[in-house]
Amino acid sequence: MTAAGDVVVRLTGITKSFLGVPVLRGVDLELRAGEVHALMGENGAGKSTLLKVLAGVHRPDSGRVEVDGEPVVFATPRDAQAAGIAIIHQEFTLLEHRTVAENVYLGREPVRRGQVDRRKMEADTKGLLDWLGEEGIDPAETVTRLSVAQKQVVEIVKALSTDARVLAMDEPTAALADHEVELLYDLVDRLRARDIAILYVSHRMREVFDLSKRITVLKDGAFVTTALTAELTSDQLVRHMVGRSLDALYPDRATPGELGDVRLALRGAGNARVRGITFELRAGEIVGVAGLQGSGRSAIARAIWGVEPFTTGTLEVDGVTRRITDPRAAVRLGIGYVTEDRKGEGLALRQSIRDNALLVRRAALTGGPGRRKSDLGELLKSVAVVARGEHQEVRYLSGGNQQKVVLAKWLAVGPRVLVVDEPTRGIDVGAKQAVHRLLRELARSGVAILMISSELPELIGMSDRILVVHEGAIAGELPAGAGEEAVMGLATGHGRGEVA
Amino acid sequence: MNAPTTWRPRLADGTAPVLAVLAVLLVALAFAGPAYAEPAGYLALLKRAAPLVLLAIGQYFVIVSGGFDLSVGSLVTAEVVIAARLIEGDDANTVWVIALLLGFGLLVGLVNGLVTTKLLVPSFIVTLGMLLILDGAVFLWTGGAPRGALSPSFRVFGRGGVDLPVLGLLPWSVVILLAVLVAAVLFMRGGTGRTLVAVGDNEDAVRLAGGRVDRLKVLAFALSGLLAALAAILLGGFAGVSAQVGQGLEFRAITAVVLGGVLLGGGRGSVVAAAAGALTLESLFSLLNLLGVAGALESAVQGVIIIAAVAYASLGVTARLKSRAARTPEPARP
DSSP: OOOTTOEEEEEEEEEEEETTEEEEEEEEEEEETTOEEEEEOOTTSSHHHHHHHHTTSSOOSEEEEEETTEEOOOSSHHHHHHTTEEEEOSSOOOOTTSBHHHHHTTTOOOEETTEEOHHHHHHHHHHHHHHTTOTTSOTTSBGGGSOHHHHHHHHHHHHHTTTOSEEEEESTTTTOOHHHHHHHHHHHHHHHHTTOEEEEEOSOHHHHHHHOSEEEEEETTEEEEEEEGGGOOHHHHHHHHHSSOGGGGSOOOOOGGGOOSEEEEEEEEEOSSOOOEEEEEETTOEEEEEOOTTSSHHHHHHHHTTSSOOOEEEEEETTEEEOOOSHHHHHHTTEEEEOSOIIIIIOOTTSBHHHHHTHHHHHHOTTSOOOOHHHHHHHHHHTTOOOSOTTSBGGGSOHHHHHHHHHHHHHTTOOSEEEEESTTTTOOHHHHHHHHHHHHHHHHTTOEEEEEOSOHHHHHHHOSEEEEEETTEEEEEEETTOOHHHHHHHHTTSOTTOOO | OOSOOOOOOOOOTTHHHHHHHHHHHHHHHHHHOGGGGSHHHHHHHHHHHHHHHHHHHHHHHHHHTTOOOOOHHHHHHHHHHHHHHHHTTOGGGHHHHHHHHHHHHHHHHHHHHHHHHHSOOOHHHHHHHHHHHHHHHHHHHHTTSOOSOOOHHHHHHHHOEEEETTTEEEEHHHHHHHHHHHHHHHHHHSHHHHHHHHHHHOHHHHHHTTOOHHHHHHHHHHHHHHHHHHHHHHHHHHHOOOTTTTTTHHHHHHHHHHHTTOOTTSSOOOHHHHHHHHHHHHHHHHHHHHTTOOGGGHHHHHHHHHHHHHHHHHHHHHHHHHHHHHHSOOSOOO
């Protein structure tokens, strides 16, 4: 058995290219037993590729992988598993209608006299749950009945049941509510105490600083640094990740003269998820909405959008009280909504760029004025979509280009209010800047923009003011350029500036 | 858009293979049978194929929007039986009965669509239920042997034609077929048609874009029902009255659509290809017939075709994805 602090896995000089595009360029990483190692970097920095190299999904083009000091080659994910490496993916891979124990031993059920040995399976699962200090979960319970946090525990137990000594967690808090994040912290502590080496991939500064001993930063596929967390400040970390100062990254904010009439006003609006939401959104401004996952920040957007409408309070568009009960009503009032789930809700992936860009126009505004072909070309040019032609199916586009098509879809109908939820999730740095610029240009042309983002630097860099949502209500409003600490303070309910 | 987009005729994804197969079959027919030595033979083929092509176009609307319509075969039978019973051989009844038949087809389609969208029953089950209901109703009503007769003026649509100066006698069924096909193509090129395909691809995205997803799906079923009624009018005239006239046509139409490269589950495929699929199927059966293959083998052949076409599509998509990923420009071009 390895002792705490020993290097379990060492990656040296890992490179990997896809179709000639380098994704990893000489990355080093050391994972030690009983230690949490954070992996940070912007979207597209190469984190998930590195994770896949570790998991045996991708074979590196060059570089060494060592386990316990011995060089190894993972030809398949099974090899990595055999070496004690387990990955917890962002999306759960559990079968909802089977029991905890059945999930843990999926595909390798213990067999006795030709039958699945249910008793042994449940006993072994119980043993692992107890070892982790999770006595509250019954191995015979159906997974559907578990909370999200409990499901995550089951994922981890599933990984540990293969005798994993290295656990890589990809954005483990992405699906968790606030109080569940605390439970995950406890769980990570217990894993650490049991000498598991943990690779923690996350965008969230606070978690990384709370949990990790060391941080490795990647940028554009290159290794930037590995440092002890205690010796880093969040500013330094951001600079490592971004590689330049934040100010240059974002377009100029709106000047007071650029603000126009109130386009959208909510007064005491609420539904099952949010309550007492009151704010005004003016033409020409970008208002940021911050909040933790599950705080209700997206629920506000979806309520404005009529997916889960407000049931109390009032909503005014251009000074007129409206009831928006479905997306169609919202579109017809000139409200656009860029969903956070680009592939699931934003695009019809098998349709062409053209058909997607015209989707809202055709679906919601039947009988409206027709847009000529040349106009569509102009539109796609203005959002700078890079593609072979407008008949290319959008699923062949990169995430950034897909997001530009989503934006084009709304621009095609000339919205007066645009609600954008996680506008740059999963897209590369260049496309991200293009989207930022585009949003600012839109604001400048008189569109009122409400921007939800879980990436604090983006939110702070883009917003003319920031609304912070906590437990379904607006906890406070911050001016342009507020610090991350102030935002996090309000978002976690600790008041301004109390939490780093 | 960086690449300049010049207009050129474009074949939708998956259209080319079926057109190639169709071309080969048409040539083979000329070698196999003396009837195909002149255009009249092909015109007769087109006439025979017309009902199936109409059914395939209707089925296309439903499949491309993400559903199935299994009820069309029974609907065709029901329509023909109703027509014979109500017309009773009297020309005076032709017009109102035709109107009634079209209305009935539309109604069955509407019911299929509304049950699918409002009661949230998968269309496969709804239309299977409708198939059984129509079958049962026809049997109950006729006691197994349809009564009445079609009028000569009714049968003209399936049998007769319009005399043209150069082309000779152009069958009415071919005229109707071409009119429907042109209308279908124009519809699919328009906003509503494109949105219908998008529904089959990702209905959430369409709903969030402000689209009326349920209404579009109901429209697809209604069109399928209406075209089934039209097919029944042609078939009744062409083949006469029997309680088996529509038997198995639903599967033949689905086979035709799949052969046309339309993706089961929706979201991709062209209506022209679906129509070409129906014509291909009919040509194949004609060829087998000429070659002396027993008619009983038709359904086996159809079974092989449907599996092979779907397998080809599934494997083809994977291969295309790979080759396209390699060609897609990722870094920005100047």
